Amino acid sequence: xxxxxxxxxxxxxxxxxxxxxxxxxxxxxxxxxxxxxxxxxxxxxxxxxxxxxxxxxxxxxxxxxxxxxxxxxxxxxxxxxxxxxxxxxxxxxxxxxxxxxxxxxxxxxxxxxxxxxxxxxxxxxxxxxxxxxxxxxxxxxxxxxxxxxxxxxxxxxxxxxxxxxxxxxxxxxxxxxxxxxxxxxxxxxxxxxxxxxxxxxxxxxxxxxxxxxxxxxxxxxxxxxxxxxxxxxxxxxxxxxxxxxxxxxxxxxxxxxxxxxxxxxxxxxxxxxxxxxxxxxxxxxxxxxxxxxxxxxxxxxxxxxxxxx
Amino acid sequence: xxxxxxxxxxxxxxxxxxxxxxxxxxxxxxxxxxxxxxxxxxxxxxxxxxxxxxxxxxxxxxxxxxxxxxxxxxxxxxxxxxxxxxxxxxxxxxxxxxxxxxxxxxxxxxxxxxxxxxxxxxxxxxxxxxxxxxxxxxxxxxxxxxxxxxxxxxxxxxxxxxxxxxxxxxxxxxxxxxxxxxxxxxxxxxxxxxxxxxxxxxxxxxxxxxxxxxxxxxxxxxxxxxxxxxxxxxxxxxxxxxxxxxxxxxxxxxxxxxxxxxxxxxxxxxxxxxxxxxxxxxxxxxxxxxxxxxxxxxxxxxxxxxxxxxxxxxxxxxxxxxxxxxxxxxxxxxxxxxxxxxxxxxxxxxxxxxxxxxxxxxxxxxxxxxxxxxxxxxxxxxxxxxxxxxxxxxxxxxxxxxxxxxxxxxxxxxxxxxxxxxxxxxxxxxxxxxxxxxxxxxxxxxxxxxxxxxxxxxxxxxxxxxxxxxxxxxxxxxxxxxxxxxxxxxxxxxxxxxxxxxxxx
Numbered sequence: 001x002x003x004x005x006x007x008x009x010x011x012x013x014x015x016x017x018x019x020x021x022x023x024x025x026x027x028x029x030x031x032x033x034x035x036x037x038x039x040x041x042x043x044x045x046x047x048x049x050x051x052x053x054x055x056x057x058x059x060x061x062x063x064x065x066x067x068x069x070x071x072x073x074x075x076x077x078x079x080x081x082x083x084x085x086x087x088x089x090x091x092x093x094x095x096x097x098x099x100x101x102x103x104x105x106x107x108x109x110x111x112x113x114x115x116x117x118x119x120x121x122x123x124x125x126x127x128x129x130x131x132x133x134x135x136x137x138x139x140x141x142x143x144x145x146x147x148x149x150x151x152x153x154x155x156x157x158x159x160x161x162x163x164x165x166x167x168x169x170x171x172x173x174x175x176x177x178x179x180x181x182x183x184x185x186x187x188x189x190x191x192x193x194x195x196x197x198x199x200x201x202x203x204x205x206x207x208x209x210x211x212x213x214x215x216x217x218x219x220x221x222x223x224x225x226x227x228x229x230x231x232x233x234x235x236x237x238x239x240x241x242x243x244x245x246x247x248x249x250x251x252x253x254x255x256x257x258x259x260x261x262x263x264x265x266x267x268x269x270x271x272x273x274x275x276x277x278x279x280x281x282x283x284x285x286x287x288x289x290x291x292x293x294x295x296x297x298x299x300x301x302x303x304x305x306x307x308x309x
Numbered sequence: 310x311x312x313x314x315x316x317x318x319x320x321x322x323x324x325x326x327x328x329x330x331x332x333x334x335x336x337x338x339x340x341x342x343x344x345x346x347x348x349x350x351x352x353x354x355x356x357x358x359x360x361x362x363x364x365x366x367x368x369x370x371x372x373x374x375x376x377x378x379x380x381x382x383x384x385x386x387x388x389x390x391x392x393x394x395x396x397x398x399x400x401x402x403x404x405x406x407x408x409x410x411x412x413x414x415x416x417x418x419x420x421x422x423x424x425x426x427x428x429x430x431x432x433x434x435x436x437x438x439x440x441x442x443x444x445x446x447x448x449x450x451x452x453x454x455x456x457x458x459x460x461x462x463x464x465x466x467x468x469x470x471x472x473x474x475x476x477x478x479x480x481x482x483x484x485x486x487x488x489x490x491x492x493x494x495x496x497x498x499x500x501x502x503x504x505x506x507x508x509x510x511x512x513x514x515x516x517x518x519x520x521x522x523x524x525x526x527x528x529x530x531x532x533x534x535x536x537x538x539x540x541x542x543x544x545x546x547x548x549x550x551x552x553x554x555x556x557x558x559x560x561x562x563x564x565x566x567x568x569x570x571x572x573x574x575x576x577x578x579x580x581x582x583x584x585x586x587x588x589x590x591x592x593x594x595x596x597x598x599x600x601x602x603x604x605x606x607x608x609x610x611x612x613x614x615x616x617x618x619x620x621x622x623x624x625x626x627x628x629x630x631x632x633x634x635x636x637x638x639x640x641x642x643x644x645x646x647x648x649x650x651x652x653x654x655x656x657x658x659x660x661x662x663x664x665x666x667x668x669x670x671x672x673x674x675x676x677x678x679x680x681x682x683x684x685x686x687x688x689x690x691x692x693x694x695x696x697x698x699x700x701x702x703x704x705x706x707x708x709x710x711x712x713x714x715x716x717x718x719x720x721x722x723x724x725x726x727x728x729x730x731x732x733x734x735x736x737x738x739x740x741x742x743x744x745x746x747x748x749x750x751x752x753x754x755x756x757x758x759x760x761x762x763x764x765x766x767x768x769x770x771x772x773x774x775x776x777x778x779x780x781x782x783x784x785x786x787x788x789x790x791x792x793x794x795x796x797x798x799x800x801x802x803x804x805x806x807x808x809x810x811x812x813x814x
Contacts, residue, residue, distance in 0.1 A: 168707035193321070217709050222694060258579035261566050263559040264697055266443025268568025268636070273560055273579040280560070280580070289635055291568075298695045298710065299703060306541075306705030307557055309583060 015081040030072035030083055031059055039085055042094060042117040044101075044232055045180035046073040049293045050190045053181045057097050061085045069093055095121040103128045103156045106175045109234040129153070134160035134175065141213040145202040157204060163242070166215040169302050170228050171242045174207060176235035183208060183227035183236060191295045196220040197227065225301035229284055229294060240281050251276065259286065262300040267291065269300050280304045311336065311391075312408060313689060314759060315752040324390060327754060330687050331412055331676035331789045332381040337421035338369040338673065339377025340392040341428055345369070349396035354430035358656040360665040365424060368670035380673065382754075396429050400436035406444060408691075411788045416781035417671040424668050432666075433653035443569040444692075446559065450567030453623075453639070454616070458783075459489035463620025477619055492783035494776070500528040507534040511589070512555070516545040517699040517765040520785035521740050521776035538592060541701055544765070553592050556582035562589065563609040565631065567639075571649070573626055574636035676789035678775045680756075684738065684791035686722070688758045690770060691788075696763035703763065713801070714768040716794065717750035717759040725755075726794060735795040738773040746801045747794070758792060 010025040017034060024033040029052070034041055044056035052074035060069035064082035069090065072083075084090065098118055101107060102125035107118070125131075132155040140161055151157055164172040179199070187197050196219045200209040210219035228236040237245075244250035255276045262269045270289045274282035283301055287294040310322035311333075319325040328336050344350050345366055355362050374385035381388075395401050403426060409418045423439055431437040443449050455462040465473035467489060474485055491499055497519070499505035508529070519525035529535060529548050537549040546552045556562045561582040567573045582588075587595075590612060594604045607615075610628050617623050622640035630644065631637060637648035655662040680687060695710040697703040716736055718728070728734065734747045736758075745760070745768045753759060762770040773792060778785045 167709040169709060221709075223709055256579070258560075258577050260559055260576045260579065261446055261568075261574050263446055263557070263702060266445060266448060266569040268446070268566070268570065268572055268574055270574070270635075275579050278580055291572075298708065299697060302708070303695075303697070303703050303706050304560075305707070306702050307560055307580065 013077050013079050015077045015079070015083060017083045018085055024077055026077075028077050030061060030063075030070070030075050030077055030081075033077050034061075034072065034083070034085060041072055041085055042114065043073060044114065044178060045182060047182055047230055047232075047287075049287055049295075050182055050185045050230065053185065055179060055181050056101075058094055060090060060093050060097075062087055062090055091121065095123060098123045099125065099127050101178050103131065104158045105178050105233070106160065106173075107178070107233060109176065110232065114232070126156070128156040131156055131158045131160070134158070134162065137162045137164070138213075140174075140205055140207055141200065141209060143201065143205040145205070159204075159207070164215075165239070165242075167217055167223070168239055169223050169298075170225060170236060170238050172216075173235050173237060173242075176233045177208060178233055178235075179206060179208065180232060182230040182232065186226040186230045186295070191226050192222070192224050194220055194222050194224070196222070223298040223302065224296060225298070226295045229296070229301075238282055244276075244281065250281075255281065257284075262296070264297075264299040264303060269296055271296070271300060273304075279308050313754070313757055314691075317694075319752075324387060326381075326383045326387050326391060328381040328383050330689050330757065332673070333409060333412075333418045334414070334421045334671055334673040335372065335377060335380035336383060336388065337418075337425055338372040338671075339374060339381070339388050340395065341365075341369040341425060342372045342377075343374060343389055343392035344396045344425075344428055347393065347396070349393065350428050351396075351430035354656075355428065357659070358430075358661045358666055359427050359668060361668040361670070365428075365668035365670045368672075372673075395425070395431070398431070400434065401429070401431045402436070402438050402440050403431075404440040404442050406442045408689075408788055410441070410779075410782065410784055411786060412784075413677045413777050413779055413786045414671075414674055415779040415784050415786075417674075417779075420669040420671045424671075427666055427668055433651065433656040435651060438651055438653075440569070446568070447566035449569060449571060450565065450573070453567055453571075453620075458492045458495075461485075461619075462616055463622050465620070480615070480619060494778040494783040494785060497525060497528055497776075500532065506532055507536075508532055509536040509538070510545055510549075511538045512540075512558075514539075514543040514545050514699050514701055516543070516548060517769075517771065518762070519776070520771055520774040520787055522765075522769065522771035522774075523741055524776065538589070540586065543699075543701055554584065554586040555592060556586045556588050558589060561586070565609075565613060568636075571638045571652075572636040573623070573631060573639065575628065575631050676791075677777045677786060678739065678789055678791040680791050684793050685756070686718075686758050686792050686794065687756055688716075688736075688738070688760060688773060688790040688792045689788050690760055690762060690774065690790075693761055693763065696761065698763070699765050700763045713746060714761060714764040714770070715746045715748035717748050717753060718794070719753040719755045719757065720749050720751060721755040722753075722758075723747070723749050726796070728794070728796065729800075731801050733797050733799045733801055735797055736773060736792050737795070738775070738790050738792045740775065741772040743769055743772050744797065758794075 012023045013026050014021060014023045017037060017039060022037050024036060031041055041059050044058045046052055046059060054071045054074050059072045061072045062084040063070050098121055102123050160175040184197055186192060188195050197208055197210055199206055201207050228238055241250055255274050258273045260271050260273060262271050269292045270286055272284045272286055273280055283304060285292060285294045285296050310319040311326045311328060312319050313327060313330045315325055315327060374389055377388050378385040403422045412418060426432040426439045432439060459467055461467055461473060461477055467474060468487055474487060478485055496505055516526050516529055535549045536551045537546040538553040538555050539546055540555050540557050558564055559576045560579050563578055564576050565573050566576055590609060594606060597604045617626060621642055625641040625643045625646040626637050627644060638650060641648040656666055695708040728747050730748050731746050733744055735742055735744055750759060760770045774790050775786050
């Protein structure tokens with residue numbers, strides 16, 4: 001028994017990518033069109049399940065007739081558009097973006113894909129000089145716009161600061177934060193609608209924070225962990241993983257991931273159970289499952305300790 | 310949003326109707342009358358697809374907007390607004406949880422909502438319908454699999470569907486009594502009469518979850534033989550003659566669960582169960598063996614395939630297809646069937662396929678545990694975001710949101726009774742008394758109190774709740790208890806532990 005559901009009919013649009021004419025559904029982004037053709041483009045802030053916000057500038061491509069490079073994640077294809085994804089100009093731009101980020105942010109834990117791009121573009125994280133020492137805890141929150149002291153040029157400024165640990169479920173290591181905005185989107189209208197976090201400060205002091213920079217337990221946070229799930233650089237990390245990395249017991253080569261269903265309510269959220277040595281060490285949710293597209297609540301995300309005993 | 314409490318969801322809603330506890334039928338009937346009198350009823354649909362409309366229209370006639378306001382405390386204007394926007398909507402769903410069903414007339418509450426869907430034709434179409442939101446990951450699956458006193462798996466009636474019963478008997482090589490069994494509430498009554506002397510409890514903690522739980526514990530203690538199969542030594546297991554340690558069937562075993570949207574999905578084993586804990590299937594087969602029946606050692610998939618051969622609505626759901634499609638919604642009658650996004654589409658066929666959908670007129674009867682001078686406050690129970698039922702599962706993790714159980718009262722009642730946050734008070738109902746700290750809660754209106762039963766070891770809320778139950782569903786009236794509060798003169802520290810950001814050393 002099947003019931004018909006109205007499907008909107010999409011027109012097809014023809015564009016030329018790297019010299020090859022391709023067709024894709026109207027409304028597709030350049031990035032989606034490229035990936036459907038097997039042409040990969042590096043991304044950092046983009047995520048399939050979130051609204052593109054164009055913050056990282058890593059996915060820039062050339063579009064004929066456009067003075068500047070355009071972000072492929074958000075730019076929709078248009079009939080006759082000519083896109084170049086692999087020119088020297090594009091490569092130089094991506095390398096520059098990655099070097100600016102890597103010189104000021106700890107990018108030592110990123111996806112294999114991103115690590116591959118960094119290698120491809122021969123990213124030199126010390127291109128702008130040795131990295132400046134970390135700020136003390138809370139110092140960056142107190143800096144106000146215009147109070148930034150000009151560097152003497154001997155050191156590259158960094159966003160390094162101590163890890164914020166203020167609850168038992170996840171930690172915030174903003175030394176790793178590239179301000180991609182994914183966490184803010186997941187906490188806001190793209191998923192959770194809790195609005196516990198937003199961008200604070202300006203310029204180099206811009207940082208993700210709670211209202212009035214309060215600790216998480218005093219904020220509106222409901223501990224769904226969806227911000228952690230979308231973070232591309234492990235700036236947000238589950239406490240178990242953080243602690244295991246600290247004592248060097250975190251070992252992904254010894255972990256298995258099993259898909260199952262949450263033991264709590266009747267929504268049917270799918271869980272990916274990450275286990276190491278017959279213990280659950282992390283819970284994620286598959287992006288490609290249409291019940292919640294990777295999002296969970298506090299019980300599904302963290303409520304597994306009764307199993308670990 | 311219709312809820313006695315202004316919950317987080319209610320705060321997001323365009324309109325919130327804060328009705329009095331237990332007045333759902335009065336509200337639904339008032340909405341119905343307003344729809345009928347405003348000419349907004351879907352007369353085409355009613356004529357073609359339903360029966361008993363005249364009788365229903367007559368039954369809601371006394372429920373004028375003014376009468377509705379008097380009975381529910383919801384302003385007449387808001388009831389009118391809901392009636393009109395629901396009737397005029399292109400697509401509309403009525404979704405509910407236990408606030409509708411955990412009443413002495415829970416089934417009638419559901420009928421009242423079904424009547425509204427039939428009145429407006431908001432049923433049997435994509436995006437419309439009547440949707441009970443399930444509170445547990447497999448409460449739907451439990452019913453689907455025949456964990457109901459009168460049904461075989463796939464909702465095949467044990468008394469009236471002789472052909473189905475024969476199919477099961479042939480497959481199982483055993484005869485099945487053509488007689489419904491007892492539901493949970495009837496089982497407790499049978500214990501009281503001494504007719505039920507042996508009980509086998511799987512994955513339930515009635516010694517903490519039952520309404521009027523003091524009474525329930527006495528009955529459990531009076532059993533000749535109690536077997537409890539669970540992943541923990543629960544309070545119920547502590548009363549048992551035999552405890553069978555089970556594996557956690559969402560992560561230590563293979564199988565399926567069925568979500569609110571009738572979607573059957575696979576659960577998988579990611580961990581080895583601890584110690585001597587065994588898979589549920591293994592335990593059941595081993596008991597069968599000891600009773601003289603060798604069922605072999607079937608895998609979860611083999612058990613599922615047997616189910617598929619006997620339950621037509623599950624027939625097309627092979628493990629392979631469940632995997633490929635990310636779950637399938639029943640009915641799914643063969644392996645080419647993609648499953649069903651919604652039910653009752655037949656009501657829109659012309660002419661209607663099968664029987665017409667009947668309106669079921671329902672009377673408004675207030676909550677049984679009446680408010681009085683002695684018990685002037687209406688206590689309703691529910692959940693908090695980070696916790697779950699008796700806390701057996703959710704108690705295990707260090708939730709930053711967790712705080713001690715409290716009796717929540719409106720600011721007006723806090724002032725009226727001269728109470729301050731954190732003060733320990735005595736809370737009494739007609740069944741018993743407990744002590745708990747009190748907390749101001751701005752989501753409550755005067756006369757309404759709220760508690761959970763997540764922490765029964767500290768605050769045993771179900772000592773208070775009434776075990777009167779709905780004769781049609783067997784569900785107890787957890788949502789409406791009459792209580793009074795009394796000062797005791799002691800204080801406790803409340804609130805989340807004060808948190809400081811610590812630097813990593």
